[in-house]
Amino acid sequence: MIDPREVVSREKFAAIKYIIPVVSGKGGVGKSVVSTALSLALADRCKTGLLDLDFWGASAHILLNASNEFPEEEKGILPEEIGGVKFMSVAYYTQDNPLPIRGREYSDAFLELMAVTRWDDTECLVIDMPPGMADPFLDLLQYVKNGNFLIITTSSILSSNIVSKTLKILKELDLKIFGLIENMCLTEDGNSRIRELANSFNVKHLGNIPYYQDLDINLGSWQDFLSTDFFQKIKEISTRLEL
Amino acid sequence: MHEWSLAEAVLKSSVKEAKKRNLRKLLEVKIVLGELQGIEEEIVKFGLDSLKKGTIAEEADFIFINEKATFKCRNCQNRWTLKEANINEHTIKESIHFVPEVVHSFIRCPRCGSPDFEVVRGRGIYIKEITGEDL
Numbered sequence: 001m002i003d004p005r006e007v008v009s010r011e012k013f014a015a016i017k018y019i020i021p022v023v024s025g026k027g028g029v030g031k032s033v034v035s036t037a038l039s040l041a042l043a044d045r046c047k048t049g050l051l052d053l054d055f056w057g058a059s060a061h062i063l064l065n066a067s068n069e070f071p072e073e074e075k076g077i078l079p080e081e082i083g084g085v086k087f088m089s090v091a092y093y094t095q096d097n098p099l100p101i102r103g104r105e106y107s108d109a110f111l112e113l114m115a116v117t118r119w120d121d122t123e124c125l126v127i128d129m130p131p132g133m134a135d136p137f138l139d140l141l142q143y144v145k146n147g148n149f150l151i152i153t154t155s156s157i158l159s160s161n162i163v164s165k166t167l168k169i170l171k172e173l174d175l176k177i178f179g180l181i182e183n184m185c186l187t188e189d190g191n192s193r194i195r196e197l198a199n200s201f202n203v204k205h206l207g208n209i210p211y212y213q214d215l216d217i218n219l220g221s222w223q224d225f226l227s228t229d230f231f232q233k234i235k236e237i238s239t240r241l242e243l
Numbered sequence: 244m245h246e247w248s249l250a251e252a253v254l255k256s257s258v259k260e261a262k263k264r265n266l267r268k269l270l271e272v273k274i275v276l277g278e279l280q281g282i283e284e285e286i287v288k289f290g291l292d293s294l295k296k297g298t299i300a301e302e303a304d305f306i307f308i309n310e311k312a313t314f315k316c317r318n319c320q321n322r323w324t325l326k327e328a329n330i331n332e333h334t335i336k337e338s339i340h341f342v343p344e345v346v347h348s349f350i351r352c353p354r355c356g357s358p359d360f361e362v363v364r365g366r367g368i369y370i371k372e373i374t375g376e377d378l
Contacts, residue, residue, distance in 0.1 A: 002260055004256040008252040077245050090342060092341075102359070113342060
């Protein structure tokens with residue numbers, strides 16, 4: 001048996017100049033909000049896409065206020081364009097129902113979406129990854145050979161401990177890492193432990209993002225999201241990415 | 244249509260496999276179409292016939308085999324068919340057509356109600372066999 005989706009999925013990833021998987025290992029550190037903000041910020045610089053690979057906890061579609069309709073079909077599936085970003089998520093097809101699938105089914109859905117989605121002239125693809133090192137992370141490592149990883153952590157020791165394991169794997173495989181962002185900081189300078197973590201893996205500490213208590217009220221509309229201090233902070237950090 | 248991209252995937256994969264096996268040209272490609280994904284055979288065939296021109300698959304016959312979908316519950320081992328799952332709503336069929344795994348968002352084991360089931364066969368499209376002429 002030959003799976004026809006494998007060859008084209010690899011080709012589609014390889015054709016995109018910059019792929020930025022936003023990873024952590026830890027859940028709840030803000031990967032989806034950072035991924036969405038980053039894609040909107042980068043859209044001013046290059047043709048940008050956002051792929052939500054967190055099938056169990058898809059949420060980028062809420063941040064972008066994506067349509068409830070299926071994306072258009074034209075010799076494949078054309079991602080919906082929102083705020084200058086080409087967006088694809090499994091949420092278009094689950095109709096906001098839970099998706100209780102195991103890893104094997106995750107891998108099938110991942111390949112299916114990649115095989116049929118037309119990223120066309122997209123130059124930069126931000127990927128919102130689920131937490132953990134199970135099938136989604138391993139599928140990504142298998143199919144994406146040209147990634148520039150962006151690591152998200154909070155100041156918490158619980159987060160930094162797990163992030164250190166993610167960094168260990170990425171370094172072991174000699175994969176490119178754009179840097180690390182310290183999110184939800186309670187102090188202006190962040191936590192020295194996170195800087196030390198970045199230094200110990202020879203990874204750039206790209207910046208601290210404060211904990212914005214009022215951020216939640218501006219989520220659900222990408223236009224309102226652009227006016228937040230959080231977005232401005234991500235935009236500033238995005239200028240430090242070597243694209 | 245989204246079938247076009249699947250046709251493109253079948254052609255590229257068949258040609259790549261043929262080259263790996265040192266085949267000079269492809270003569271036949273057997274393609275399985277799983278019932279769950281509800282792929283339109285005619286559109287895939289049209290796509291393949293258009294895309295194969297100028298490739299080593301130009302003279303190949305594409306043979307389609309339809310495979311019925313069956314499910315097996317991982318909780319109670321019950322087995323059932325797509326027909327028994329009784330999916331009638333058009334938008335649900337369309338969702339499954341694009342990403343078959345979302346079937347888990349819409350159906351449960353008819354015996355125990357578990358969402359933890361596998362698609363034993365008839366999920367989607369795959370290449371069963373290729374034949375061709377050696378170099």
